[in-house]
Amino acid sequence: MRDALRRLFGGRFWALALKELRQIRRDRRLTISLIVPPTLQILLFGFALDSDVRNLRLGVVDDSRTAESRELISVLTQNRSFRLAAMYTTADLLGKDLATGRLDVGVVVPYDFARLRARGRPNTVQVLLNAANANTAQIAQGYVEGGVAFLSRDVAGIRAAPVELRTALLYNPGLVNAWFIVTGVFGTLIILNGSLVSAATMIREKERGTVEQLLMTPASALEMITAKMVPLFVLLMTMVLLVIAVARVVFGVPFRGTPGLVLFACACCVLSGIGLGTLVSTFARSASQTQLISFFINPPLAMLSGGLTPIEAMPRWVQPLTLLNPIAHFSTIARSVLIKGAGLDVVYPNVLALIALASVFVGISAWRFRRQLA
Amino acid sequence: MRRIIAQARKELTQLLRDRLALGLALVLPVALTALMGTTVSLTVTNIPIVIQDLDQTPLSRQYADAFRTSLTFRVVPLAPAAQPETMLAAGRARAALIIPEHFARELRRHRPVQTQLLVDATDGNTAKLIRGSAGQITSAFVRQLGGAPVPAIQTATRLWFNPGREPRKFYGPGFLVLGLSIFPTVLAALAMSREGEQKTILQVYVSSISAHEFLLGKILAGMVVGVAQCSLLALLMFTLFGLRFAGDPTPIIAGSALFVFCVMSFGSMVGAAIPNQAAAVQAVALGGFLLAFLLSGLIFPVENIPDGLRWISNFVQARYYVIIVRDAFLQGGGWPAVWWAVAAIGGIGLVFYALAWRTMRRMQVKA
Numbered sequence: 001m002r003d004a005l006r007r008l009f010g011g012r013f014w015a016l017a018l019k020e021l022r023q024i025r026r027d028r029r030l031t032i033s034l035i036v037p038p039t040l041q042i043l044l045f046g047f048a049l050d051s052d053v054r055n056l057r058l059g060v061v062d063d064s065r066t067a068e069s070r071e072l073i074s075v076l077t078q079n080r081s082f083r084l085a086a087m088y089t090t091a092d093l094l095g096k097d098l099a100t101g102r103l104d105v106g107v108v109v110p111y112d113f114a115r116l117r118a119r120g121r122p123n124t125v126q127v128l129l130n131a132a133n134a135n136t137a138q139i140a141q142g143y144v145e146g147g148v149a150f151l152s153r154d155v156a157g158i159r160a161a162p163v164e165l166r167t168a169l170l171y172n173p174g175l176v177n178a179w180f181i182v183t184g185v186f187g188t189l190i191i192l193n194g195s196l197v198s199a200a201t202m203i204r205e206k207e208r209g210t211v212e213q214l215l216m217t218p219a220s221a222l223e224m225i226t227a228k229m230v231p232l233f234v235l236l237m238t239m240v241l242l243v244i245a246v247a248r249v250v251f252g253v254p255f256r257g258t259p260g261l262v263l264f265a266c267a268c269c270v271l272s273g274i275g276l277g278t279l280v281s282t283f284a285r286s287a288s289q290t291q292l293i294s295f296f297i298n299p300p301l302a303m304l305s306g307g308l309t310p311i312e313a314m315p316r317w318v319q320p321l322t323l324l325n326p327i328a329h330f331s332t333i334a335r336s337v338l339i340k341g342a343g344l345d346v347v348y349p350n351v352l353a354l355i356a357l358a359s360v361f362v363g364i365s366a367w368r369f370r371r372q373l374a
Numbered sequence: 375m376r377r378i379i380a381q382a383r384k385e386l387t388q389l390l391r392d393r394l395a396l397g398l399a400l401v402l403p404v405a406l407t408a409l410m411g412t413t414v415s416l417t418v419t420n421i422p423i424v425i426q427d428l429d430q431t432p433l434s435r436q437y438a439d440a441f442r443t444s445l446t447f448r449v450v451p452l453a454p455a456a457q458p459e460t461m462l463a464a465g466r467a468r469a470a471l472i473i474p475e476h477f478a479r480e481l482r483r484h485r486p487v488q489t490q491l492l493v494d495a496t497d498g499n500t501a502k503l504i505r506g507s508a509g510q511i512t513s514a515f516v517r518q519l520g521g522a523p524v525p526a527i528q529t530a531t532r533l534w535f536n537p538g539r540e541p542r543k544f545y546g547p548g549f550l551v552l553g554l555s556i557f558p559t560v561l562a563a564l565a566m567s568r569e570g571e572q573k574t575i576l577q578v579y580v581s582s583i584s585a586h587e588f589l590l591g592k593i594l595a596g597m598v599v600g601v602a603q604c605s606l607l608a609l610l611m612f613t614l615f616g617l618r619f620a621g622d623p624t625p626i627i628a629g630s631a632l633f634v635f636c637v638m639s640f641g642s643m644v645g646a647a648i649p650n651q652a653a654a655v656q657a658v659a660l661g662g663f664l665l666a667f668l669l670s671g672l673i674f675p676v677e678n679i680p681d682g683l684r685w686i687s688n689f690v691q692a693r694y695y696v697i698i699v700r701d702a703f704l705q706g707g708g709w710p711a712v713w714w715a716v717a718a719i720g721g722i723g724l725v726f727y728a729l730a731w732r733t734m735r736r737m738q739v740k741a
Contacts, residue, residue, distance in 0.1 A: 100711035131533035288651035
């Protein structure tokens with residue numbers, strides 16, 4: 001055992017690893033592509049992807065024109081979900097603007113609104129919603145109905161509903177969407193950038209024909225591939241630290257659990273990424289081909305991870321597929337540990353799965369790489 | 375004109391002989407749009423919820439059953455000794471409903487009762503949906519009891535354009551735009567940078583073809599492929615996503631032609647500027663894909679992007695195309711609704727074309 005270790009980490013290994021490190025250091029484009037795109041991507045994703053429903057354009061037909069109807073409108077527009085875009089004289093005009101996309105929500109207040117209310121008779125307000133976006137429509141409907149319910153309770157001045165549901169939002173009471181997105185994109189960034197960079201370094205030897213030189217050295221295939229992977233691993237872990245810093249400083253993602261656990265998960269993710277990149281490079285003949293092949297792999301990998309949209313919202317038959325996706329496990333770990341403060345006792349199934357996936361990726365890629373050398 | 379067609383024919387022949395590129399051109403956009411359009415959604419159903427019923431009376435069980443029968447929730451059993459919080463922390467449930475002791479007794483005495491809902495708010499959007507539907511279930515339960523009077527104001531809500539609130543009808547057209555943003559661009563960038571990388575551009579320089587003819591030939595070939603992609607994707611919308619043209623289809627036809635021209639010009643511009651295939655593809659992936667994905671309102675509304683970033687989206691052609699496609703399939707507003715978006719795509723396309731021409735115009739080897 002010690003003998004094997006010494007052989008693996010002996011002088012030859014270090015020489016090869018040093019060679020890789022120097023090669024990477026002198027390739028300025030590679031270093032830049034390790035720093036700039038991930039930082040840019042996490043900033044862009046964190047800022048640009050926000051599912052919040054606010055500033056919906058509200059159009060109103062007020063046939064009542066009374067203090068009561070204006071109160072209803074002000075209740076709807078006093079929070080930041082809706083802003084009054086225009087008043088209309090007829091429902092037809094409102095409908096036309098809703099159809100041409102100038103409005104998101106329309107409210108029609110009937111002419112007898114104030115009178116019926118004074119008599120305490122039921123009163124119906126028509127709400128027209130552009131439901132093209134299902135999610136926005138559902139949340140907007142909730143807001144309108146909530147506002148109207150608030151008003152009708154307020155006026156009737158009667159007892160509160162006999163069952164009152166008190167909601168407590170745990171872990172993220174401010175409902176900061178960026179926390180969800182940033183922790184989700186994190187794993188995607190590691191895997192995608194990791195595979196991109198490692199495919200680029202692996203394919204280079206093949207493209208330039210320097211594989212021959214490698215074959216001439218006394219190093220074994222195992223030494224060669226480990227020497228290739230270790231410097232990449234170190235570099236990618238630096239990238240990981242950079243991304244963590246951005247998540248903490250710019251987006252204020254809480255770090256409630258043990259950071260070591262997340263770092264370990266990051267390491268597994270980096271290894272999966274390296275494995276994936278190496279695997280792709282063994283199928284391709286040129287650098288541009290590796291990138292074209294990754295077009296087939298990366299988008300499904302990124303989208304079927306639960307990183308950006310919840311896995312529970314996917315069709316039932318797709319959900320089991322996400323178990324094979326390292327990004328999905330990483331997102332679960334990152335969210336549980338960072339946001340919920342969970343420990344190993346909670347996330348151990350995901351950690352085990354991540355270790356298994358990382359070893360499978362690295363194992364298969366090492367096997368393919370060796371076969372390619374032979 | 376003859377030279378443009380000859381150039382276009384050469385490009386198409388070259389494409390037909392490259393199987394990887396052909397797959398990229400025809401199979402991948404359809405596969406990706408189908409996969410993403412059906413899987414991406416924000417509207418969760420079947421959310422695991424635990425119910426801690428401290429009352430254990432027929433009435434409290436009736437309240438719990440109201441949650442059990444809803445499509446939004448799936449009740450997961452709570453072990454007798456376990457606390458609901460631990461289920462949330464472990465990620466085994468997304469929400470916990472706690473029904474207090476004396477729930478039924480207080481209700482029968484017409485005294486207000488408070489039940490508690492703990493929501494895992496890690497995902498803010500899901501948390502809002504959970505809060506909303508739990509509230510609706512509770513008020514429906516109260517109405518059923520006859521405890522609450524008919525509310526003074528009722529809402530009659532009508533959902534336009536997508537009455538079933540099916541997410542795929544919204545995301546399908548969105549990812550159509552993404553598919554059409556990535557792949558034609560990559561193909562154009564590859565076709566252009568390949569000439570630079572393999573030095574075949576020299577042959578172009580010594581021939582009698584002008585920069586305009588050369589570019590237009592390439593773009594024409596790209597548009598043939600692009601139109602094929604469009605038709606395949608439209609077919610996908612009609613079958614898998616169950617969509618129909620909601621109104622006048624001419625805006626989307628004009629918009630699609632201009633959009634393909636626009637992305638082809640963009641790809642050619644990148645390819646002409648970067649005579650290295652790998653680098654050109656990477657630039658297109660970063661520029662074309664990321665911008666189209668993040669700043670076009672594909673998944674999340676453009677209005678939510680902070681001002682510092684949002685202005686960029688005005689220059690992203692996909693943003694306008696998203697509007698046209700969704701209008702054609704869902705709203706059917708026709709020309710009055712989207713003429714400006716069609717014009718914007720045309721304008722952006724012309725700018726890209728001019729930039730591509732500027733890099734090519736001298737037809738000279740770079741010193």
